[in-house]
Amino acid sequence: MKKNQLVKWMSQKQVTIPALLLEHYTELGLNEHELMALLHIQSFINEGDEFLTPMQLSERMTLTHEECTKLLSKLIRSQLLSLEKKSDETGILYEAYSLEPLWIRFIELLDQKEHQTSQHESSELEGKLYKQMEQEFGRPLSPIEGETLSMWLDQDQHQPELIFAALKEAVISGKLNFRYIDRILFEWKKNGIRTTDQARAHSEKFRNQTQTRKSNKEPVQSDRVPGFSC
Incomplete structure (x- = not known):
C-alpha cells in the first residue's frame, strides 16, 4: 500500500475522543483499562460490529479473556455501558453494546462542574459586592x-x-x-x-x-x- 493511500486509510479508521473525556474520565470512576475498553467498543461499533466478545476485546488489549469478561460486566454494572436488544430488517433479534450511558453520565458531570463553577464565581462576586458596598458607604x-x-x-x-x-x-x-x-x-x-x-x-x-x-x-x-x- 502506498504512503498516501495508507494515510487516507488511517484517517478513515478513527475513533473520536472528546478531549474533556480524557481530562475527566477518572471523575466518572474509570481507570485506564476501562477507558481503553470503551474506546475499543466504540471502534467495533463504528466498524459495524455492535456486539464484540471478550475474546475480541482481549485480542486488542493486554488483558486476558477472563479479565475482559469481568471488565465488560463491571462497566455494565457501573451504568457506563449497556447491552440492548435490537432487531434487523428481517425482524431477527440481536444484542448490541451502547455507550449512551457513558455519554449521559459524562454530560451530567460537565453540567455539575459548570454549576459548581458558576456558584463559586457567584459567591466571589457576592463577596466583592459586600466589600464594595462597605467601601462606598465608608462603614460596615x-x-x-x-x-x-x-x-x-x-x-x-x-x-x-x-x-x-x-x-x-x-x-x-x-x-x-x-x-x-x-x-x-x-x-x-x-x-x-x-x-x-x-x-x-x-x-x-x-x-x-x-x-x-x-x-x-x-x-x-x-x-x-x-x-x-x-
Whole structure:
C-alpha cells in the first residue's frame, strides 16, 4: 500500500475522543483499562460490529479473556455501558453494546462542574459586592442592609453586576442609601433592564433629558431615579 493511500486509510479508521473525556474520565470512576475498553467498543461499533466478545476485546488489549469478561460486566454494572436488544430488517433479534450511558453520565458531570463553577464565581462576586458596598458607604453594613443585599440577590434575582451599577448611580446622584438603590433596581427590572450596558444607556438618556430641561429652565424632581420617571 502506498504512503498516501495508507494515510487516507488511517484517517478513515478513527475513533473520536472528546478531549474533556480524557481530562475527566477518572471523575466518572474509570481507570485506564476501562477507558481503553470503551474506546475499543466504540471502534467495533463504528466498524459495524455492535456486539464484540471478550475474546475480541482481549485480542486488542493486554488483558486476558477472563479479565475482559469481568471488565465488560463491571462497566455494565457501573451504568457506563449497556447491552440492548435490537432487531434487523428481517425482524431477527440481536444484542448490541451502547455507550449512551457513558455519554449521559459524562454530560451530567460537565453540567455539575459548570454549576459548581458558576456558584463559586457567584459567591466571589457576592463577596466583592459586600466589600464594595462597605467601601462606598465608608462603614460596615448594618444587619438590615446585609439582609437587604441578600434579598436582592436571592429573592429578587438581581445580578451582582446590576447591583454594582445601581450603586454607582446612587453615588453619582448623591443619594447613597439602600432605599434609593432599591428603587433603581425595581425600575430597571420593571423596564426589562437586564445588562449593565442597558442600564448605562438608560441612565445616560435620563441625564441628557434632565440637562435639556435645566437648559429650558424646566423644574426637575430631585428624587427621581436615573433613567426613569417616578
